[in-house]
Amino acid sequence: MKTFIIILILVVLAGLGWYFYSQNMNYSGGFQNNSTPTPTPTPSAVNNEIVVKITSDGFSPSTLNIKAGDTVKFINDDAVKHWPASGPHPAHTLCPGFDSKPGINPGESYSFKFAERKTCPMHDHLKPTLTGKIVVE
Template sequence: MKYNIRTLLIAVLLVILVFLLVNNNRSQDILLLEEDRIEIEGAEYSISLTKEGYDPSEITILAGDRITFSADPEYYKFHWPASNIHPTHSIYSEFDPRDPIKSVDKWSFIFDDRGAWRFHDHLAPYYTGVIIVK
């Protein structure tokens, strides 16, 4: 009789131990998934100022996405992407590096405001484009 009770107690303790281990691992998995969701950042895109103008000249992105602007150093010494209206850049004033950028350098901007944002190169305002932020 003592042998059966002892065996039963050991079996119950093993079941409880396995249950606790399995549930503990599940809660850690859930926490990792929540952390992964928090760390997700917006997508990244590139717009380049080429001999023919901006490429692409129109792009659709989501709020929180980043666009990195560059210029072809074969054709430009500097570039200056900025929001319209030229020369004040007042429509989306944050979208303006405020100084020329060497063509060997890049400039990035995260678009948080939704809308259709027209832009130009401040140094060559005939090169234009539009960024649609959803």
């Protein structure tokens, strides 16, 4: 009889443990669903600054993978003005705010913080054949 009671207690404890575990899983799942499409800031994550240089050949690097919350600093390393902006040209609406209007003079820079997880095609608004892509993960 004593053994039976011990087994019964163990079964109840295991059941409770499973119950709380599954509740916890549901909670985090719901939280993730609620937070889309806004990015989930990770408190421990360090927000980096990534430098992209613009020359007469275009963006360098032209494709970059960054994390949500990172800032990209565009440095005009050319002798003429450049104007990095989000696609599509000329509306620049795909990644709102990413538009260095009215452009960057030689030797100057423009920084933009990419908060949203998405792929942002970019181009030079003054010379749209210069293109690139920023993948925000």
